[in-house]
Amino acid sequence: MEPTDDIVSTLVKENSKEDFLSASGILIKFADNILTNPHEPKYRKIRIGNPAVQSKLLNFVGAMECLFIMGFEEAEDGEHLTLSDDKSLQPLRNVRDGLMREQTKIQTPQQHQEIPQGARQRLLPNLSPARSFQMPSETNFAARIGDGMRRVLRYEDPNVQEKARQAIPVDKLLSEAESSFKAAQAKGESTSDQRDFLLLGLLKWFKFTFFKWVDTLPCSQCGGATQHNGSLQPTTEDLRWGAGRVEAHMCKVCHINTRFPRYTNAEKLLETRRGRCGEWADCFTLCCRALGFEARFVMDWTDHVWTEVYSNSKSRWLHCDPCENICDKPLLYESGWGKKLTYAIAVSKDEVQDVSWRYSANHREMLSRRTLCREPWLRRTIHSLWRKQIATLPQERQKELWTRLLCELSDFICVKSSDENLPGRSTGSLAWRQARGELGHGTAAQVSADVCASNNAGFVFTPTERERESEIMHVVYNCSTDRYLRKSSADEILSGWEKCVFGCKHVFRKEELDWKMAYLARTEGSSEAEITWKFDLNGTDLRIGKMELKAQTTVFENGKVSWKICGEDACFTPAAASLQDFMTFDLKGSKMLTVTAVLQHGKGGNAWQHTQLFRQALSETDSYPFYIKLMLN
Structure with a gap:
């Protein structure tokens, strides 16, 4: 079966008769406008936000795919579909003719009793319950609800x-x-x-x-940064999983396009895990x-x-x-x-x-x-x-x-109160969120995702009775299992990297399921991140003598991790490289200690990944890339 016949058949079989006639009517209108006025630019540009597109095309299986088979592509602004002047009009003519043939079949008297039924349609109730007068927009509204009801099944x-x-x-x-x-x-x-x-x-x-x-995908060939480059024609496999739109992301270095099918099937998304x-x-x-x-x-x-x-x-x-x-x-x-x-x-x-x-x-x-x-x-x-x-x-x-x-x-x-200080949107590039007006009332820094803000920041290590007796405080962290082990206190386990953090900004834990690695990193879009652990001996007769510290870090490109260790009277700023193995610090009788890491720099859209704390394989469950041991006196 040709792609044109395939997609027209999908539109017929996977929608009710009324939905097919509604969608095909507007598709034929788009096609006729171009065929009648082939040199008129306004007919070659369709706004995705157009109510007719939103209600009569986006909500019906196969409708948007017809536009792509016709030759339309997504514009760089992400808000329009365009048909360039150099595209042949024959695919557009073929789709239009196929739709008109199917309309004729459905509208003939002998066909009136046969309503095409896709597998999903058989499970649904009549989606147009109010059969008295309906505004066109109301018909479209009911159609979108129907699309949602098909989705959840x-x-x-x-x-x-x-x-x-x-x-x-x-x-x-x-x-x-x-x-x-x-x-x-x-x-x-x-x-x-x-x-x-x-x-x-x-x-x-x-x-x-x-x-x-996903803002843009890394290049499938060299892994470099890409930019939006219109749309590509969906394959039969794309359409099988509901991807009527396939974005093209062109590499800035090798100039090849990486395909990004916009799947609408949750089963497929369990595999791709992105969008x-x-x-x-x-x-x-x-x-x-x-x-x-x-x-x-x-x-x-x-x-x-x-x-x-x-x-x-x-x-x-x-x-x-x-x-x-x-x-x-x-x-x-x-x-x-x-x-x-x-x-x-x-x-x-x-x-x-x-x-x-x-x-x-x-x-x-x-x-x-x-x-x-x-x-x-x-x-x-x-x-x-x-x-x-x-x-x-x-x-x-x-x-x-x-x-x-x-x-x-x-x-x-009951109308709810709006007194709570809620953040602007954190997902998506800053430019994209600004264009949508979803940054809220804060600055870009304020709306960046900050896990600690809603979790347990403010935690302070204070010596337990066992630690006071042994005059040792010994804490290690395994990023693979995301657990702290308080070795000096009967091997107490504390789950969650944020559970023992005194303060942090723009930090989260990342698991790379493809590379099977885990690490702490900056939240996407943030230019700098910070995380602090605190020990406090006030209220005891103990002081900190010496400290052993190991804090393994990984950087890429020009990423930088800086460390700062502060007692009451002095601060140390060791190079990150020197902490890859154990390093000893003399705290000279401090009652308080903070250990702080600052993550900065990196290049391109993946800069947030270029500074990593405690990176280790998910299989490494018995090693500790973060190690603090305090000798008390």
Whole structure:
């Protein structure tokens, strides 16, 4: 089958008759405009944000692929598709003719009873419940909801869920969740259950270990920096996994294009483990379902997506943004990023809900921007779809969902406070975030991801009774297992690099699953990072005599790591190279000690990777690249 026939067939088979006619109508219009006016530039440029594109093409399987087969490519600004003057119009003519043939078949009387049904369509309810008069934009709105409902059904495949569980370190996350839950219980601080802590662990693992944000990909040939260079034609394999768009990233050195298919299938994303917010939310929602969480995929009409997870302990849905490693901060987008929200629709295998009100502290202002559809129509449509979704469920489950619905609608009535100081967006290049207006109210430095800001910065090592008796404090850290071992205190284990940090800025732990290495590094986009450990003997009759220190570092290009060791009366600034093995310092009776590392410089878009602390293979579980031993007197 020719590519043209293949993609037209996909558009017919994978969408309902109404959806095919809607999508093919606008595609034929685009084609006719160009064929009738071949030298008119305005017809060769399509804005991706165009409502017709958003609602009639992006939401239907195969529609955007038709544009690429016609010859359209993504412009450098990332906001338009263009058909260059030197492209042949024959592919465009072929797609148009194929669409028109299929329209004729569907619209003939003998075909009226046959509605093409893709595998996904058979599982769905009628997505146009309000059959009285509908505005065109309302029809498009319902179509996008339908696309979301098709998407979440993919998460329910048992084989796909098992594939996700194989990728997730389930035992490790369960163990850490149990420890965190018990610690919170002991302090009387927790209103959560162990599953909530598991969710937080999954979110953190997904952000800092599993998935990678893509601005541009490194060159597939030389590994050098690349820049956007339009689009490439998707292959049959790309289309199989929903990648109707394939970005071309051209190397600045060897000038070859590296392909970046924009996959929309979560199973494939378990393998590629990279993308932007769409890929992140898609894959993360699948991971949540694989661990048994009730999860929703949330579509935002101002160009973002995220996940909601139901917490049994809190009896409500929790907002989860895997790109940001943020949980239960629903005002993040409006108050932090500065987004002007309109609609946010959540879909799951069991239900669909307009959750916009959860994400705004100014309902009246948001309501004034909701102009795509009539509010009564939207309420009827959402509720009708919701009831059809739950109609096939057991009575007990239906009762549970009705109770949840009433609680959720009551919660929406209460407008939330926006007093909390929330950050701007941290993922994506600075220029990209600036262009989208999502930096929020802070500076670029303030919005860079800072793991310590939301964790346990402020930790101070003070001597235990055993350490006072032995007059030794001995702490080591293994980056592979991400654990501290307090050897001088009965080999006490503390999990998590940040758990023993006094202060830090723009630092996170990175696992390279391809190279099987782990290290601490600067957060992507930051120009400098800093991390400090502190020891304090005040309140005891002991002082620090000497210290042995090993702090292994790895740098690339012009990256630089600087160390500073400070007692009460003096500071040392040893060269990083001298700390690759043990070095001894005389603290001369200090009661306090800080050890600080500063990470700077590096080149290009991967500069953040050019300064690394404690890099070691994931298999090295018994060696310690960070070692501090204090001799007390």
